[in-house]
Amino acid sequence: MATTQPGANELTPKKKNRTFLVILILLLVVGGWFGISKYIHAQHHEETDDAQVEANINPVIPKISGYVTEVRVRDNQRVKKGDTLLVLDNRDWLLRLKQAEAALETAESNMASAKASTNASRANIATSQAAARAVDAQMAAAEVNLRRASQDFERYNNLIKDHSITQQQFEQAQAAKETAEKQLQVLQEQRAQAGRQTGAVSSQSNATSMQIGVVNATIKQRMVDVEDAKLNLSYTVVVAPADGVASKVNVQAGQFLQAGQATFSIVEENEIWVVANFKETQYGHLREGQKVLVSVDALPDHTFEARLASFSPATGSRFALLPPDNASGNFVKVVQRLPVKIEFVNKNDSLLKQLRAGMNAQVDVHLD
Secondary structure, eight states: OOOOOTTHHHHHHHHHHHHHHHHHHHHHHHHHHHHHHHHHHHHHEEEEEEEEEEEEEEEEOOSSOEEEEEEOOOTTOEEOTTOEEEEEOOHHHHHHHHHHHHHHHHHHHHHHHHHHHHHHHHHHHHHHHHHHHHHHHHHHHHHHHHHHHHHHHHHHHHHHHTTOSOHHHHHHHHHHHHHHHHHHHHHHHHHHHHHHHHHHHHHHHHHHHHHHHHHHHHHHHHHHHHHHHHHHHHTTEEEOSSSEEEOOOOOOTTOEEOTTOOOEEEEEEEEEEEEEEEETTTGGGOOTTOEEEEEETTEEEEEEEEEEEEEOSSOGGGGSSSOOOGGGSOOOOOOOEEEEEEEESOTTOGGGGGOOTTOEEEEEEEOO
16 A cells, blocks of 8 residues: 655645746736836827828819820829820810911901001091181181172162262172172081081091900900910820829720819829827827827838827818718717828938828827
């Protein structure tokens, strides 16, 4: 029959109890340290993983309708501002430009004719006024002649009563008076005719001046038509709105594009930033200018230096297609998120060129 030593069973439970106690103490210390460090970190930092890299995306939109004759850009191709991307058929717009230029030439010819008519009218007015002045001078002389003949007739009329003159002398004085009256009457009619002619020529001149005003307005309109045709003709060449990289090009030669139709986009590379959506409960600790550390899922081993630039004027839900209406009677409180713009500080960081719009990021805002 085997025998056991009396102290062996008593030592084994004690060792187990000590090991468990040490592990428990270590767990408590590590857990306490971890909790305290997280608490201290939370007092000086605000973090969120609801963040994305953003960039300016410029749509390529034709300003006029037309058929595509050339596509000079490929998917994911880098382009410079002003580079030709698409060429539209310009034959219709060339014809419209020629029509506008022909209409302008016609209007300018009408202006030349109107000016010539105006010059002729002015010459006729000068001639009529000169003729009227000549008739006025003749009338003045005729009035003097009539006044003298009338005085002679009155004098001879008195003398004939006394038989101081002969009947022939009296008849000659009477004839001179009647002749002077008829001459004055003829000159008065000529003066009236000259006045009517001057008025007619003046009216014609005024009408010609009005015509010049109308033709001048027509010329301005035709010049605007020419400029409009040139502008539309320039729109047949669609150029890059900014430096960047082209997205997938969904345009083929021969395709008809409507004015304002979105074709593809140019994503700018020169300026990128991060939009982080913080909970409204975190908003009270955030301030513009605070230091931010940004890490991107695509580059987990690198941290970018940034700063908090600005806050959105409203929460993201307010910009939704159907914003929530809490007055509907079916209210469930949901913590809202506020978009915050974060700008990179070190623009010389070579890894910034590897970032693409839409990439997920984590941001850590230093509150101190």
